[in-house]
Structure formats: C-alpha cells, structure tokens
Amino acid sequence: MDRDTQTVSEQLTRAVAESGLSQAAFAIALGTSPSRFSTYRSGKTKPTAQFFLRAGRIARALRAARERRIMTAPATATAVREAGDEDWAWRMLLQGRDHLRLLLQRHDGSEAAWEAAPGTTGHAGFDVLLAVLTAREFETAGEAPPEWTNVDPLPTPWLPEHPFLEPDEIIEQTPGYVAKANIFVPARDL
Structure with missing residues (x-):
C-alpha cells in the first residue's frame, strides 16, 4: 500500500472512532454500504476526495454533538x-x-x-x-x-x-x- 493510500486508510479509521458510531453505522451515515466503506479503509478502493473530506467533517461534527449532548x-x-x-x-x-x-x-x-x-x-x-x-x-x-x-x-x-x-x-x-x-x-x- 502506498503512503497516500495508507494515510487515507488511517484517517478513515480515525474518523470512525471519532464519530462514536460502529463502522457499519458510520458507513450508512455517509451514504455508502458497510462493505464499500471497508474497501476504502483497507485501501482496495480509493474514495473520492469529496467522500474523504465529508467523512472527516461529519466525524468531527458527530463527536462535538456527542460531547455537547446534542442529538443528531x-x-x-x-x-x-x-x-x-x-x-x-x-x-x-x-x-x-x-x-x-x-x-x-x-x-x-x-x-x-x-x-x-x-x-x-x-x-x-x-x-x-x-x-x-x-x-x-x-x-x-x-x-x-x-x-x-x-x-x-x-x-x-x-x-x-x-x-x-x-x-x-x-x-x-x-x-x-x-x-x-x-x-x-x-x-x-x-
């Protein structure tokens, strides 16, 4: 796996953890299937830049809402x-x-x-x-x-x-x- 693919994989893994959701629930939250998201995390498939940025933005927002006890x-x-x-x-x-x-x-x-x-x-x-x-x-x-x-x-x-x-x-x-x-x-x- 090349360096950029490794970085994307690591950041998606962090996004899942930050979101507070399971990997399957986070995939659904992003509008994709759990199996497709798994291929992004493994590096088998490369997500679009838009998907990658959206995953990080939504994960941060979910974490902030959870910390503030705000419903999503x-x-x-x-x-x-x-x-x-x-x-x-x-x-x-x-x-x-x-x-x-x-x-x-x-x-x-x-x-x-x-x-x-x-x-x-x-x-x-x-x-x-x-x-x-x-x-x-x-x-x-x-x-x-x-x-x-x-x-x-x-x-x-x-x-x-x-x-x-x-x-x-x-x-x-x-x-x-x-x-x-x-x-x-x-x-x-x-």
Whole structure:
C-alpha cells in the first residue's frame, strides 16, 4: 500500500472512532454500504476526495454533538426506535428536530452532524417524517438539506391518532410540506 493510500486508510479509521458510531453505522451515515466503506479503509478502493473530506467533517461534527449532548439524525432515529411508546417516540423526534434548529442557528458548521444519514427508526412513518422535518429545518435556515432527506412519500397515508381531533381536522391542519409525504399531523403538534 502506498503512503497516500495508507494515510487515507488511517484517517478513515480515525474518523470512525471519532464519530462514536460502529463502522457499519458510520458507513450508512455517509451514504455508502458497510462493505464499500471497508474497501476504502483497507485501501482496495480509493474514495473520492469529496467522500474523504465529508467523512472527516461529519466525524468531527458527530463527536462535538456527542460531547455537547446534542442529538443528531442517527441519535434521533435510535431514540425513536428505542422509545417505550409512541408518545415518547414523538418527544424524541421533536427534541432531535429542536436540537437541529439550534445547531443551524449557530452557523459554525456543527450542523454537519445532521448530514449523517440515520438508520431506521423501525417505523416507516417516523423515518419519512424525520427526513421531512430535517429538510424543512435546513431549508428554513437557508441551507441545502442533506442528501438523505430526499425520500419518497409513504405509499399509504399515515394519520397518527390524535387525542381530540377528528381525521378530517388533522388533514386540514397538516402543513403542506408534511402532507406531500403522505403524513398527516396538525401543525401545532410539530
């Protein structure tokens, strides 16, 4: 292995450690497969310069978010997946969204932690809603949303139960950017 390939391999190994994620989770966060990432680390395949720089930037941002106890997209997806009930899952989703909002207000690059693609929440509706809410926050801040937020609408409508609104009221009160994803939640609950 030549010197440059060795350096790339070592720095990707450091990026995995710095991210706090497993190698497989870090690969997914970067938008590649664990097997492809393994070939980058072994030097069998050379990543693009863009991928290499992105891996370092995202790893640093994930470490900084972890140290500050700020949720990231992967952490939010995990919290939703591990929630004991749907109410707690909603709280975790919205807390993650609020943390993203704070990072975007800082304008210091820490929002790169949200470029990391999350794993699944275990629920297709929450997966798509996490992507939709993340894209909305980036757009509202005047930033380009992460690639992973480009998701297809749910194939069938998701209309979570509401304690006092009827389905037609929920649909009427759902913001358009959420309804486009075939998800129906009143604006005041977002």
